[in-house]
Amino acid sequence: MSALDWSAVFATRTERMRASEIRELLKLLDQPDIISFAGGIPDPSLFPVEAIRDAQDAILADPVTAAQALQYSVSEGFIGLRRWIVGHMAATGVPCDVDNILITCGSQQGLDFLGKLLLSPGDTALVEAPTYLGALQAFNAYEPRWDTLNVDGGNRTPAAYADAAAAATPGGRVKFAYVVPDFANPTGLSLSVESRKALLALAAELEIPVIEDAAYRQIAFDGEPLPAILALDCAANGGDIDKTRTVYCGTFSKTLVPAMRVGWIVAARPIIEKLVLTKQAGDLHSSTLAQMTMARVAETTFDANVLRARALYRGRRDALMAALAASMPAGVGWTKPKGGLFAWVTLPEGIDGAELLAHAIAEERVAFVPGGAFFAEDRMANTIRLNFSLPNESAIAEGIGRLGRLIGRRAA
Incomplete structure (x- = not known):
């Protein structure tokens, strides 16, 4: 044979x-x-090794929390961690509740889920040049057409992006814009407030979401923090996150520890509901022990x-x-x-x-x-x-x- x-x-x-x-x-x-x-x-x-050790010891020493940490759980994520993220996002200028949050296995899984959810073969993804390699890998599996997003300048109109997408693929359209607005990987540069607002205006014209990869947002050295794109989006929609088009991807990998693979997505309920179904099909749920540990560590040491x-x-x-x-x-x-x-x-x-x-x-x-x-x-x-x-x-x-x-x- x-x-x-x-x-x-x-x-x-x-x-x-x-x-x-x-x-x-x-x-x-x-x-x-x-x-x-x-x-x-x-x-x-x-x-924070000691904080992680103390958190896991406390979780596993209690029969109730140990059983919860080691059992199957809900796809949305551990409620205690999502509540912490609600407070964290509020401090970022984003009013939301736990139903606007999905816990992912690192923000990389979030990017993969978004590519799976939004891209059909031949659809156009707008990305900067250069941009994060991991995002290109995540989206590439869903066979998009690429177009260069010119956020800081350039004279391309929304119609130019839409026409290029339609000309490249029969029935094709632009499906999203992806950016790392704060201290970007790979350039280290950030989008100005004006560029963030211009991106939202472009997305509104094209009727597409904006994927905001906020992996490095907290690692700021100089100057005042710039508003998150999702915060600007919420403000423009009367503080109602369910009217926004921005999908915010966060992670603990750069601020606390990468190996526990805990990230999150914050967005309007309609896309979170679809992402939950994607999560169920992908891995059921992220490690509950890791999520419960991260909730305690974030509360005390973030x-x-x-x-x-x-x-x-x-x-x-x-x-x-x-x-x-x-x-x-x-x-x-x-x-x-x-x-x-x-x-x-x-x-x-x-x-x-x-x-x-x-x-x-x-x-x-x-x-x-x-x-x-x-x-x-x-x-x-x-x-x-x-x-x-x-x-x-x-x-x-x-x-x-x-x-x-x-x-x-x-x-x-």
Whole structure:
């Protein structure tokens, strides 16, 4: 009997699935001589280990809460955690209740569910260029057509977006706009208030939702916080979240701990109800033990942990900016993020980020993510993303020094 040709039975959508360049680069963390600016990895010194241990011990020591934590549960999520999120969102300017919230297995699952719920093959998704690689992967499985969202400028009208979608696919239409408005992955930049309002106006003209990926919103270093897009949307609709078009994706991965995989979606009830059905079909519910633990930890340590993260990462951002200024040759530019975990570097023309990575690992033992990974199409090859949350200040100075020397050699 011959072996099954698996490629002949896979769905056509699998042809669009690609391995994450970031996930592959994380394997380099096991090599101690590599200085890595690759993954968006939180510093483990910030993990509230004792609070997590105390919370789980208390949950499991009580027969009632232990039974609840280890049993099947509702798809919407643990009510105690959703109540905490109600308060958190209220402080963000978003009035909501527990019925506007779905707990997800990290915000990445939320993006996958939204792609599944909103995209039919050939539908158009509006994304910035560059944008978060994980979102491109999540949406790509549902076979969209991509179009570039020009939020900060450009002269494209709503009709131009709609006409392009209809011309590309018979009956095709724009289905949503996706943005990371605060300290974006990969650029580290934020949308202005004017751009956020313009995006909502564009979405209203196109009659589409806005997916607001707020993964880095809390990691702010400089200036006053900008209003969440969902907060602006609520304000424009008299404070009624059920009249809004913004879908807010939050996560504890950058503020508390990533491995527990607890995220959430906040939106109008009609889309939450559909997302609950998607969750039921996908995995029934997120880990109840993880949710109950996170509710207790968030209640006691969230604000303090955010302040610690801001202070630590601000210092590393400053170290990265100083190292880039001291070490980069002429022709190299970079963003100056006011928060988050990343900076975006533009290399001299003719230097390919992917090719540079191979030389950086082999010659200088430095890793980063080539910028081309963050484009749905029309990739800018002469770009790279640098993460500054994991390496300490001395490693940043040393690693950027090595990288600057390499770029200088390649540009000569």
